[in-house]
Amino acid sequence: MSAEQGENENRAVVRFPLQVAPEPNDLDQGKMEHVRVQRTTGPLPESMKDGVLALLQGIGEDPWREGLASTPSRVAKMLLEITSGYEVDLDSIINGAMFSESYDEPVVVRDINFYSLCEHHMLPFFGKAHVAYFPNGKVVGLSKIPRIVEAFSRRLQVQERLTSQIADFINERLQPKGVAVVLEGTHLCAVMRGVNQPSGTMRTQALHGRFHDDPTMVRDLLGVHT
Numbered sequence: 001m002s003a004e005q006g007e008n009e010n011r012a013v014v015r016f017p018l019q020v021a022p023e024p025n026d027l028d029q030g031k032m033e034h035v036r037v038q039r040t041t042g043p044l045p046e047s048m049k050d051g052v053l054a055l056l057q058g059i060g061e062d063p064w065r066e067g068l069a070s071t072p073s074r075v076a077k078m079l080l081e082i083t084s085g086y087e088v089d090l091d092s093i094i095n096g097a098m099f100s101e102s103y104d105e106p107v108v109v110r111d112i113n114f115y116s117l118c119e120h121h122m123l124p125f126f127g128k129a130h131v132a133y134f135p136n137g138k139v140v141g142l143s144k145i146p147r148i149v150e151a152f153s154r155r156l157q158v159q160e161r162l163t164s165q166i167a168d169f170i171n172e173r174l175q176p177k178g179v180a181v182v183l184e185g186t187h188l189c190a191v192m193r194g195v196n197q198p199s200g201t202m203r204t205q206a207l208h209g210r211f212h213d214d215p216t217m218v219r220d221l222l223g224v225h226t
């Protein structure tokens with residue numbers, strides 16, 4: 001065995017066994033709720049720290065050197081923070097902020113910053129969200145739209161699902177005459193790895209009701225071409 005092979009083998013050694021990942025069936029509603037409760041009330045799960053430590057070893061680092069000594073707990077804490085959207089009670093965001101209004105023009109909120117994590121690589125994707133809806137007797141406080149975007153963003157996502165979740169939620173709760181959600185996102189898993197995407201941005205949209213029937217309204221209201 002050459003020295004190089006030996007080194008590579010050492011790099012692959014994971015000294016701290018990870019806890020066995022839950023079976024997909026364990027991630028059903030009830031058990032997910034249990035996981036969520038632990039996220040906020042319990043100490044940082046040791047298994048998360050061990051997992052980060054194993055990753056550091058896997059890339060050939062010394063997890064005990066000074067600069068990395070606290071990295072496993074830092075990363076675990078950060079991951080819980082940037083995936084805190086799972087815990088947000090979406091209805092509590094809008095309850096008390098929906099008002100009866102006869103306003104019959106589209107409501108538009110453009111350029112909402114969003115930050116999410118690609119579920120395939122756990123790297124960030126981020127950009128701008130544009131939301132428009134046609135009220136049908138009910139409007140929601142303007143500041144609530146960015147909070148809805150944030151609640152769905154702070155999870156492991158794909159941009160397509162994030163876009164439709166925002167649109168579906170507004171559609172269900174406000175029952176507007178139409179809703180349009182357009183997301184423009186830069187995906188670090190694409191741009192950092194040099195995948196051939198001209199600008200590195202991706203655009204997704206979800207259109208319901210009037211916006212679905214007349215996509216030119218989306219272009220006029222949101223300034224994006226559909």
Ligand SMILES: [Zn+2]
Nearest residue numbers: 118120121189
């Ligand atoms: Zn990705």
